[in-house]
Amino acid sequence: MELLDSRLKLFLWGITLSVMILISGLYLCQIYQGDKYIRLAHSNRLRMIRFSAPRGEIFDRNGVPLAVNDTTFSIMGYPLDLNTPEKLQHLSKILMRHGIPMTVPDLEKTIKQQRLAPYRVMKIVPNLTMPQMAELIADYEFPRELFPLSVWRRTYPAGTTAANIIGYVGEISENELKLRADEGYTGGDLIGKSGIERSYESELRGSPGQEALEVDARGRKIRTLDANPAVKGEDIHLTLDMGAQKLAVELLKNWKGAIVAMDVHTGAVLALASSPVYDNNPLAWGVSAREWNAVMNDPQRPMLNRAIAGVYPPASTFKAFMSIASLEENSITQSTTVSCRGGLRFGSHLFKCWKHSGHGSLNVIGGLQHSCDVFFYQVGLRTGIEKLIKWGRKFHLGEPTGIDLPGESGGNIAGPEWKMRRFNTAWSGGDTVNYSIGQGYMLMTPIQIARVYAAIANGGKMVTPHLNPKGYRTPENIGLNPNKLEIVRRGLEAVVSRGTGSRAGRFGVHVAGKTGTAQNSHGDDHALFAGYAPAEEPKYVAVAVIEGGKHGSSVAGPLVGQMLAHLLSH
Amino acid sequence: MYSFWASLKENISLTDRLMLFCAISLAVWGVFCIYSAAAGTEGHGFDYAFRQAAWLLVSITAMLIVLMVGHHKMLEGAYPLFGLMLLLLLLTLLTPKVKGAQSWLGFGGVRFQPSEFAKIALILTMSKFLSRYPPLDVKTFLMGLGVIMIPVGLVVIQPDAGSALAYLVISFGMLVAAGTPFKYLAVIAGTGLSAIPVLFLFVLKDYQKNRILVFIDPMRDPLGAGYNVIQSRIAVGSGGFSGKGFMMGTQSKLKFLPEPHTDFIFSVFSEEFGFIGGMILIILFTVLLFRIIIAGIRSRERRCKILVAGVASWLWFQMFESIGMSIGIVPVTGLPLPFLSYGGSSLLSTFIALGLVASVCVEEENSRHLY
Incomplete structure (x- = not known):
């Protein structure tokens, strides 16, 4: 017990000693060096400036610039240096003298935004050009505690031509800041908003x-204590071919719709046009709420990227898929023939063929060539909706293609289960009949159609469409029988060489493809064409969808023909 | 009911009221400091202060309950309590990380840090163990060390180096008080010191190394780890002799100080209350610590002497570390300043520990009348 008590007394000594250390530390800090720290705190000499990194630039496959950085200057300062009306008056006078219209209330409003942190540097005057900045700084009355900082402004030389692909940047929103809390963003940073x-x-x-x-x-700088330089972002060289993209946009000029062109083996996208277009430059520089609402609420919906997010009935372009599914399921062979007399009576309803006089007797090649609806009604009923859905899933219908752009739609594969869920009614035979010619509930995006046709062209491999070579994924082989695929490909060649799609073949390249005319309950029918070339050894696939274009053969076909001809000749 | 209030009254009259006065004054002062500290950063000063005040009421109640129950009963349940705490420490390892560490457990809307309560369990267990097996020979000494290393290991995994350090200091203090021969203590101290280079090279994370390096030279990383040290020193130093006055500190209001209401509460305190305020605060702590130790010296029970040594080591270490860190004489660890830093778990566990010491006082007074 004695031992323990002596040990506890030792504690008392220890406490006394340590407390004396603390008190002398406190004395040194607060009394002996107090003045120094009072001065330091008064002006808090340590200030942090953060400057944004130049963003990586974006080019097309030939190095054509699509998104670049312009240098502009901002005048920076600390709110505490502008805390009196006289100082603001003075600054405003100088700014006005150099043609920068900022009144005292303007400046007050700017500074008020950072009322809570007057020691932190902030942007006082944004968006000056180099000559403006130089003139201002050279003014002998310019307040020394303000200083210029170069900032990057994003510009898009291609503007409307590639806005739907490149997208635009904007100031990070509060929501995005919250979502990306641990990625080191701060308010005022630029962040990619789309594309x-x-x-x-x-x-x-x-x-x-x-x-x-x-x-x-x-607030004047004495010296730099430490600096981490900004590191520029990675440049991106897209697979996009601006020549082809420009052509696609021009071809669409008078229409609403989309054109997609893609390498059939890799899925590299060469053109991805959506019409009408919008200009991404003003969006990146900041637009007023009114301008923003005008773009967002435009009934033409220019911000909708129709190539990847527009959903359309594939219409007769779906017949190539129907042929593959039914040949693979052995519900037909090459020699199976159907007789078309202009319609098919199913139940109480007459399903008409587009050619009211009928096509007579034809097999699958003739069916494709003349786009005979009755042939595919029969084929669809023989194969059955379950097997069609099974094949649809193999072709990844109803799911996004995985293209490296935000906002892609997956379309709708439909089917009995979907209909039960959605409408709580059973799938009928009539639904299957409609489904067989790509009408009804089935919806696809132009990029999905292009992907299916790429698989037909490359021997049964599903590619992943991409714009950045980094987005390349090894194509997935879905195991199509080459002999059966060959039958379908001969049918598609016949469409262009002597069938409904002949206008797609008038541009000097050997095109194979399929027309489509999608019924549109809101107005004129949509025109579609999906094709690839050269037919014997395909390199490129192209799809055109024209809203209200009426006829796939006359309107969409020639667009695809020109796109493919352009790609093969360059 | 009457007898309960009467016995509570009697207990309070028998215990060391000076000790309780010091503790409660510090905690009340802390509530005001938290109000001031949080007013600048979040604009939620009142929220934080209100919550801390509520926790203070809970803590004082808990202390009185412990006083009524008595340290005898608490010591009886020491081993199961220790087991439970180890289990809770294990459980925290399954929770998602907050600020890079897993030290919180949620319990019906209230979150708490088991590592704080584990200090009480550690103190109870060690005082029972060391009085039963005095660490006078190598075997019992090593057994004692073994008991300590379990909770230390668990908080190191979290990773919470600050708590691990606190456990080690508490245990070391209890070993000293238990009469461990000085040669054994020298061996531990020597091992600890020689382990520093090994720790530095292989075990410590980069941010921890940085804290030690900037302690030596804050200007080596003024943007990163050194920033806190520099800004905290400016805050304390600019307080001067009499301070800038309550709510008038600019360093904390202008967000120069990181974590002003928790780790750096002393910086906020001394910026506003100056050297005078700092002296009063340190004197309050000193009187408190002296009264705790004196309670042990007066007690006739071996285990009570060891117990108070544990409580004193705990409060002393965290006070010394937290104040020292604010004025830049020891490296930064994330330990709260007892009674003042914002945090319910820390406040509650400190007052529970004080309840134990208060109960030791009562026991001693009672036995004095007996003989």
């Missing part, structure tokens, strides 16, 4: 620089 700018945000972004400055009481 490639958004899907490759982490590559393009780079890492911002930071500088720790020691400043005097007036």
